[in-house]
Amino acid sequence: MFGTVLVANRGEIAVRIARTCRELGVRVAAVFSTEDEDAEVLRHADAAVRIGPAAARRSYLHIPAIMEAAFKTGADAIHPGYGMLSEDPDLADVCARSGITFIGPSRDVLASFGDKIESRRLLSAAGLPVLPGGVKSAASVAEMHRMATEIGYPMIVKAVAGGGGRGMEVVEDPADLPAAYARVRSTAEILFGDSRLYVERYLRAARHVEIQVLCDAYGNGVYLGERDCSVQRRHQKLVEETPAPGLPRELIATMGDAAVTAALATGYVGLGTFEFLVDAQQRFTFLEVNPRIQVEHPVTEVVHGVDLVAEQLRVAAGEPLVSGIGDDARGVAIECRINAEDPDRSFAPTPGTLTEFVPPGGPFVRVDTHCRTGTRIPAAYDSLLAKIIVWARDRPAAVARMRRALRELRIGGPGVHTTRDLLVDVLDDPEFGEGTHNTGTLDRFLTSRGSRPQTGQPRAAAREGLESARGLARKLVADG
Amino acid sequence: MTIHHSSAGPPDAGPPSAADAVRAAVADLLACVSSPPDVLRVRGTEFSVELEWIDPNGARNVPVRQADQEPPAGNPGEPDPELVAAYLVSPSVGVFYRGPEPGADPFIDVGTYVEAGQQIGIVEVMKLMIPVEADRAGWVVEVMKADAEPVEYGEPLVALADPGRGMG
Numbered sequence: 001m002f003g004t005v006l007v008a009n010r011g012e013i014a015v016r017i018a019r020t021c022r023e024l025g026v027r028v029a030a031v032f033s034t035e036d037e038d039a040e041v042l043r044h045a046d047a048a049v050r051i052g053p054a055a056a057r058r059s060y061l062h063i064p065a066i067m068e069a070a071f072k073t074g075a076d077a078i079h080p081g082y083g084m085l086s087e088d089p090d091l092a093d094v095c096a097r098s099g100i101t102f103i104g105p106s107r108d109v110l111a112s113f114g115d116k117i118e119s120r121r122l123l124s125a126a127g128l129p130v131l132p133g134g135v136k137s138a139a140s141v142a143e144m145h146r147m148a149t150e151i152g153y154p155m156i157v158k159a160v161a162g163g164g165g166r167g168m169e170v171v172e173d174p175a176d177l178p179a180a181y182a183r184v185r186s187t188a189e190i191l192f193g194d195s196r197l198y199v200e201r202y203l204r205a206a207r208h209v210e211i212q213v214l215c216d217a218y219g220n221g222v223y224l225g226e227r228d229c230s231v232q233r234r235h236q237k238l239v240e241e242t243p244a245p246g247l248p249r250e251l252i253a254t255m256g257d258a259a260v261t262a263a264l265a266t267g268y269v270g271l272g273t274f275e276f277l278v279d280a281q282q283r284f285t286f287l288e289v290n291p292r293i294q295v296e297h298p299v300t301e302v303v304h305g306v307d308l309v310a311e312q313l314r315v316a317a318g319e320p321l322v323s324g325i326g327d328d329a330r331g332v333a334i335e336c337r338i339n340a341e342d343p344d345r346s347f348a349p350t351p352g353t354l355t356e357f358v359p360p361g362g363p364f365v366r367v368d369t370h371c372r373t374g375t376r377i378p379a380a381y382d383s384l385l386a387k388i389i390v391w392a393r394d395r396p397a398a399v400a401r402m403r404r405a406l407r408e409l410r411i412g413g414p415g416v417h418t419t420r421d422l423l424v425d426v427l428d429d430p431e432f433g434e435g436t437h438n439t440g441t442l443d444r445f446l447t448s449r450g451s452r453p454q455t456g457q458p459r460a461a462a463r464e465g466l467e468s469a470r471g472l473a474r475k476l477v478a479d480g
Numbered sequence: 481m482t483i484h485h486s487s488a489g490p491p492d493a494g495p496p497s498a499a500d501a502v503r504a505a506v507a508d509l510l511a512c513v514s515s516p517p518d519v520l521r522v523r524g525t526e527f528s529v530e531l532e533w534i535d536p537n538g539a540r541n542v543p544v545r546q547a548d549q550e551p552p553a554g555n556p557g558e559p560d561p562e563l564v565a566a567y568l569v570s571p572s573v574g575v576f577y578r579g580p581e582p583g584a585d586p587f588i589d590v591g592t593y594v595e596a597g598q599q600i601g602i603v604e605v606m607k608l609m610i611p612v613e614a615d616r617a618g619w620v621v622e623v624m625k626a627d628a629e630p631v632e633y634g635e636p637l638v639a640l641a642d643p644g645r646g647m648g
Contacts (some may be wrong), residue, residue, distance in 0.1 A: 034532070034634060050632040051573045053521065054530050064606035065633070068573045072630040094606075351528075380530040 001317050002026050002077040002101065003375065006070045007045075008091075009081030010036055010060060012384060013293075013378045014371045017079050018044035020309040029073035031066065033059035035378040040370035047073040054380040060084050060117040063091050070100055077101040077316060081310075083164070083382065086292040087114055103316040105270050105291045112266065113289045116160050117198055120286070126262035131277070133200035134158075134207060141181050144199060148177060151201045159188035159257065160196035163288055165235030167191055170202050205438045206277040209244045209284070211250075211259040212300045214311055216321045221264045223256035224304050224326040227296055230439050231426060233347065238419065239426060239443065241334040242303050245395055245435025255284050255447040271312050277439075288312035298368055298389040299333035332398040333391045336406060336427075339383040342417035343446070351379035354414040360408035363400065377416065385411070387419065395435065403427045425449070534569060534634070563621050567636040568614055574605035576612075576637060578627040586627070588638070592620045600638050604630065617643045
């Protein structure tokens with residue numbers, strides 16, 4: 001097992017990783033930017049290094065800074081968390097050359113899965129069914145028109161270098177295609193530095209069901225159940241659960257076996273998630289691979305009795321999979337994401353200070369967070385504040401427990417809005433209660449709720465961002 | 481003072497009036513703080529505004545020195561706070577070197593007078609050598625980091641006294 005692990009991330013996942021390291025007797029090295037001087041992970045770290053200013057690209061995303069911090073702290077491994085550099089083949093490469101273990105798949109596997117067209121091709125060859133489209137990138141709007149006509153509408157325009165729900169847009173009608181092409185192209189260039197686009201058929205009312213895969217370095221692989229993440233806003237997950245309600249276990253077993261076979265065929269080592277869409281006829285198609293730990297990993301941990309971060313560390317340290325891991329699954333787990341966003345203003349981020357934060361507790365309630373009363377929410381990073389996870393013997397009991405836990409949470413601060421109240425409404429919704437919801441449910445729910453329509457227009461977002469900035473500026477002045 | 485526009489967001493954050501409005505808001509903000517910051521960063525798209533006052537003690541304001549104040553008690557090894565006007569800090573996490581190469585003389589030492597822009601050291605980041613330059617003129621009162629010592633982003637390297645204060 002490693003002597004020291006450098007946690008190359010921040011927020012709740014940094015705390016998560018540090019906790020497991022502590023349980024395994026592994027020394028924790030943390031990094032922080034000037035915006036995170038009072039980060040929660042520092043309370044769980046044996047060493048900490050300030051690596052840069054607020055901007056992620058100059059701190060958490062800056063490979064030289066991460067590596068220097070690893071050298072300074074004597075780390076023999078780096079855990080990249082999720083987001084940030086977790087899927088960056090360059091970090092994996094630099095680690096390999098520096099004799100530091102990157103906790104994740106190899107540079108080559110990350111490069112393959114980072115290219116969504118290559119990823120589709122690879123996994124289709126390994127036996128996974130894929131949606132029509134995605135054979136090559138479209139060099140022009142005209143070419144995209146031709147491809148879209150072939151695969152049919154509605155279709156979705158996606159960034160080749162994208163993923164995680166960003167840099168994608170559904171197109172219902174050919175007339176909307178040129179504008180969507182332009183928007184996704186510019187987003188892709190900014191977010192991923194790669195403006196290549198492709199198209200895929202879009203399944204409107206599908207279930208998002210993902211398989212948790214774990215492979216060791218000796219050719220052994222298992223799947224640890226599935227997660228249903230169908231409650232999404234613009235492809236961003238808000239509620240996740242396991243097992244997927246109402247889907248036959250035989251279907252899940254077929255998907256799970258297919259995912260493990262495909263993972264092993266690509267030489268995958270470590271934890272990974274294979275995302276699928278399941279249509280109304282219970283046919284499944286492959287969406288993408290997330291070659292890292294995921295935000296919603298706790299629901300799997302709770303139902304399967306596994307510490308997934310510990311498994312990542314063990315596999316990376318060269319240990320073989322323990323036989324029987326993942327065989328036990330009990331009950332139902334649900335996770336809700338509490339984000340610092342205002343659902344009534346197109347989910348505009350609301351940075352600020354949490355003057356109140358009291359998480360729920362009680363039987364079978366778990367809260368993964370980096371927040372406490374007084375935590376500052378910086379504007380520079382993502383808006384996830386906390387994940388509330390509940391377990392119960394069956395789904396109605398889990399839903400009831402989550403409804404109780406959400407209401408028990410006390411969270412707020414000047415100018416801070418969260419998704420908590422929206423989640424309460426979602427959990428109270430009959431469609432969710434019956435488990436008949438799909439990926440279109442939340443967007444319909446939001447529209448009927450009368451919240452401001454999500455225009456997706458850059459100017460609207462800029463205006464709201466400007467108002468946030470003004471509010472923030474006033475706050476800076478008030479605090480001196 | 482320069483306002484740096486981060487290129488992390490789109491170069492034109494909406495119509496021209498939005499960018500002007502950001503500038504106006506930032507100017508309002510600067511008019512209200514008690515002392516001008518050393519660095520101001522404005523990001524686009526998500527709109528973050530960062531003001532930085534460089535002070536190794538973590539204080540938010542530039543301390544006002546009064547001639548009749550007792551100098552605060554400190555460790556014998558620390559520079560006299562009365563003398564120190566500024567700290568030159570590391571531009572990055574990495575390894576600090578005092579000279580241009582192993583075995584060479586250090587760029588500066590205690591008692592050296594530096595001009596603005598003069599190189600005072602190097603910070604190595606993954607084999608990339610970043611020159612560290614003085615952002616103002618002054619007398620070197622103390623060098624806080626040893627040759628080949630790892631440093632953090634923003635960590636103080638060299639303490640400078642005002643040019644007007646002689647070292648006699």
